[in-house]
Structures are given as C-alpha cells and as structure tokens.
Amino acid sequence: MSDALIRHEPVSETPCVAHGVRISLAPPMQRYTLRARYAQDLERVFKVKIPSKIGASEGGIMCLGPDEWYLRRQAGATIPTSEGLPVAVADVSERSICLVIEGPRAAEILMSGCPLDLDQFAVGRATRTIYETVEIILIREAEDRFHVEVWRSFAAWLWMAMTTAARH
Amino acid sequence: MILIHCPYCDEKRPEIEFANAGQAHIARPLDPSGQTDAEWEAYLFIRANPRGRHHERWRHVHGCGRFFNAVRDTVTDKFEATYKAGEPRR
Numbered sequence: 001m002s003d004a005l006i007r008h009e010p011v012s013e014t015p016c017v018a019h020g021v022r023i024s025l026a027p028p029m030q031r032y033t034l035r036a037r038y039a040q041d042l043e044r045v046f047k048v049k050i051p052s053k054i055g056a057s058e059g060g061i062m063c064l065g066p067d068e069w070y071l072r073r074q075a076g077a078t079i080p081t082s083e084g085l086p087v088a089v090a091d092v093s094e095r096s097i098c099l100v101i102e103g104p105r106a107a108e109i110l111m112s113g114c115p116l117d118l119d120q121f122a123v124g125r126a127t128r129t130i131y132e133t134v135e136i137i138l139i140r141e142a143e144d145r146f147h148v149e150v151w152r153s154f155a156a157w158l159w160m161a162m163t164t165a166a167r168h
Numbered sequence: 169m170i171l172i173h174c175p176y177c178d179e180k181r182p183e184i185e186f187a188n189a190g191q192a193h194i195a196r197p198l199d200p201s202g203q204t205d206a207e208w209e210a211y212l213f214i215r216a217n218p219r220g221r222h223h224e225r226w227r228h229v230h231g232c233g234r235f236f237n238a239v240r241d242t243v244t245d246k247f248e249a250t251y252k253a254g255e256p257r258r
C-alpha cells in the first residue's frame with residue numbers, strides 16, 4: 001500500500017490511444033540483470049533452461065549478450081538464491097519502466113524511430129537497441145504487441161516521442 | 169544506413185547501434201616497467217591512419233555490448249570483415 005502511495009511514474013498512467021495503436025505503462029515488475037560466462041551456471045541457480053542464443057527469450061529470461069541476460073518477473077515474485085557459483089544477479093527493478101505498444105500499427109510506430117527491420121523480428125525475440133537516440137530493450141510479445149524497457153530518466157522523453165509518432 | 173555484421177549477435181545490425189573504438193590489435197606491453205619512453209609513446213599514442221584497408225575495434229554498444237574487430241576501407245566505408253575479439257588478424 002505504502003508502495004502505491006510513494007510511487008511516482010515518469011510517464012502518464014493514462015494510456016495513449018491513437019489510430020491503430022495503444023501505448024501504455026506496464027505495471028511495476030521485478031527485473032534482474034544476470035551475468036555469467038556460461039549459461040549452465042545460471043541454469044544451476046534458476047533450475048530452468050537459459051537461452052544461449054543472443055536475442056532469444058524463454059520463460060521471461062532474455063539473452064542480451066554473450067554473457068548477459070535480463071530476467072523479468074511479476075512484482076512480489078521471489079527468485080532463487082545460491083552461493084559459490086561464478087554468476088552475478090543484480091536487482092535492477094526500479095532502473096527501468098516498461099511501455100506496452102500494441103495494435104495493428106505497433107510495428108510501424110516503433111520503426112519510425114528504431115532502425116531494426118521489425119518484419120524480420122519474430123515473436124519471442126528480445127534485444128537492446130535504439131529508439132531515436134534512446135537506448136531501449138525491445139521485446140516482441142506477439143505479432144502486434146511489443147514491450148519497450150527504458151531507463152526511468154529517458155522515459156518521459158521516449159513517451160513524448162512515441163506518442164507523437166502514434167498521433168501522426 | 170550502413171548495416172554492420174556483429175560477430176556475436178551473428179546478424180547485420182544498423183550502424184547507429186555501434187561505436188568505433190580506434191585501431192585494433194594493439195597489445196598492452198607484457199612488461200610495462202621494462203619499456204622505454206619511446207616504446208610507451210608508440211604504444212599509447214602512435215596510430216596508423218591508412219587511406220584504404222584498416223583494422224579497427226568496434227563495439228556493439230546498443231546491442232550485445234561486446235567489442236569486436238573489423239576490417240574497414242576508410243575511403244569507401246565498406247566493411248570487408250568483422251570477427252570476434254581474440255581471433256587472429258585478417
């Protein structure tokens with residue numbers, strides 16, 4: 001309860017609804033950055049399959065780089081802990097917020113500022129990239145639904161840029 | 169926009185995701201205290217500036233985050249090859 005009272009979101013909590021696209025703030029969630037030389041070491045901690053191909057995601061764990069993964073869980077979830085393994089797990093829950101871009105024009109709006117060819121970006125893929133000048137993590141949740149993870153301090157500007165593109 | 173093949177992501181990605189990091193294959197001296205001033209100068213400051221084929225470090229900074237090496241033509245801006253850090257010079 002007190003959490004809800006002190007939480008201050010950097011973007012509007014009222015979704016932006018435009019022709020063919022809806023942009024909204026996702027509920028707060030837990031985020032972790034995972035580092036390890038070998039995915040198997042993380043598998044020993046989390047007891048799930050860790051995707052090893054860069055850009056792939058599985059069960060909420062995304063492979064961002066050769067030794068870097070990103071894990072998202074719903075607020076309140078607990079993650080396993082372990083000792084003695086050569087891995088680093090850091091809680092970065094409040095570093096970013098997540099915008100949900102959905103609708104038949106979702107990919108078009110994203111491609112107005114992101115240089116990736118989203119026609120070649122299949123459902124389930126996740127990657128760090130750029131929107132205009134802002135670094136984001138782009139996740140394709142469904143054919144017409146994307147998640148955009150962005151650092152809090154860039155979020156207000158990104159919201160302005162994306163909603164402007166959506167209304168254009 | 170130029171597309172650059174990232175050897176870690178193993179796909180072509182837009183140039184704007186990358187950062188140039190200077191000349192490649194410059195190894196730090198294994199015995200720093202044994203170096204003369206001239207050798208230190210060469211290691212720290214002296215760089216090739218070819219017109220044409222050049223070995224460079226690049227970083228996929230807004231992607232997988234990794235440094236890798238590239239052979240790029242400084243006249244045409246064409247990338248001849250990219251390969252992982254630690255692999256032999258091409």
Ligand SMILES: [Zn+2]
Nearest residue numbers: 174177228232
């Ligand atoms: Zn890469």
